[in-house]
Amino acid sequence: MKPTIKNVAKAAGVSTATVSRALANKDNLIRPETSARVRKIAQQMGYHKNVAASRLASNITKTIAVIINYTQTDFWQTILDGILKRAHERGHKVIIFSAGEHDPQRLNETINEALEHQATGILLISGRIDHQQVNTLSNAHTPYRLISIYNLRHPEHRFISSDDVKIGIEATNYLLQKGHTKIGLVGIDHSSTGQQRLFGYQKAMTNAGLIIDPGWIHYGNYSYENGKELFQEIQGRGLTAVVAGSDMIAAGLIKEAARNDVKVPDQLSIIGIDGSIIDEIITPELTTVNQDFFKMGTASVDNLLDDDQSLFIPTKIVERASVKDLN
Incomplete structure (x- = not known):
């Protein structure tokens, strides 16, 4: 039964006015036991959300x-x-x-x-x-x-x-349009956000007729330190470009690339996801999928x-x- 005030009233055997009074805690206007019964029925039907929204x-x-x-x-x-x-x-x-x-x-x-x-x-x-x-x-x-x-x-x-699915598609397609075919995805997690970005990446690569090497995908936690750690995981994989799970992951990758004498973007291209102030602070400045936070x-x-x-x-x-x- 749809959680409307009419259906709550019908289930409780009272008028809609009585339901309104009970849910507004106006126990001085109706019997306390009636008020308690109405509130219980409303909660069971899920009408409490509607009431809270009304109060808001x-x-x-x-x-x-x-x-x-x-x-x-x-x-x-x-x-x-x-x-x-x-x-x-x-x-x-x-x-x-x-x-x-x-x-x-x-x-x-x-x-x-x-x-x-x-x-x-x-x-x-x-x-x-x-x-x-x-x-x-x-x-x-x-x-x-x-x-x-x-x-x-x-x-x-x-x-x-x-x-996030669209983000994964956009970032990967951008690298494909720039001529890259060996593209990694680095720093996503196992949550819905990470899995949606993974799906977008996979969809773009599949649509381009490309096979994805499992070694091109590496999980993380979106942090700067994790980006530095993950750089070691992508070395020797033959990648020319990487979609970083976040701008912080991208910054960590760029930092560690410099330490290992890997030139960005000449030897490794990186696109981030977020659109934060760090994009313009790091060198080289970061291309990113900008979210309007x-x-x-x-x-x-x-x-x-x-x-x-x-x-x-x-x-x-x-x-x-x-x-x-x-x-």
Whole structure:
């Protein structure tokens, strides 16, 4: 049965007005036992999310909790800038919480802390998340949005993110257009983000009629230090180009390449993924698939407050000096 206020009223044998009063905790207007029964039925039907969204839209507390769940790369800082700007424009306060590095127990504690501060909506910034953590958010009975992470197998968990499959395709196709055929994928993880980028890479290579050597794919954690470590893994593989799982991975690869007298891009071309300040700091400057993290932040606030559907933010390739044109 669809979780609407009419269906809740029908299941409870009361009027829609009584349901509204019960879910608004107006126990002085109806019998406490009726109120408790209605709330239980609404929760069982999943109507609590609709109620929470309604409270958010009516600006009862005007407080948004932002939970940062992953800091291996620096993308979250620009997202946060966008959130703060748009929340201020829409008259909402923001409370910022850190939930560590993909720590399910700490995330659960942080969500409870956010709810203790009477936050009426939660924005979770993460580079990876598992089903248990998403369930923790769902069980909080509070509107939420996943930012920079998604799983299309569970459309009920709404998100604002770049399309990671498209990112994998765009980055690989760019290198193919530059004449590269021996292309590696380095630094992705086993989460949905990494697997979606892997799928995009595989799709682009397959469409180009190319065979992928398993030794061209190396997993990591998106960090700078990990990029330096992974450079040793790609040496001797015959690669002319690499799609780095993040700009930080790319920076680590470039740093270690210089230490090993491997010239970028003459001997190894590298394209990153993110679009952070590091792209213009390293030498050579990094070509990257640019994600609009600021827009991701502003859009997440609008999406949460307006109770909109999931949204992909467009990406674009920014050309710099780290890729050689073999044509």
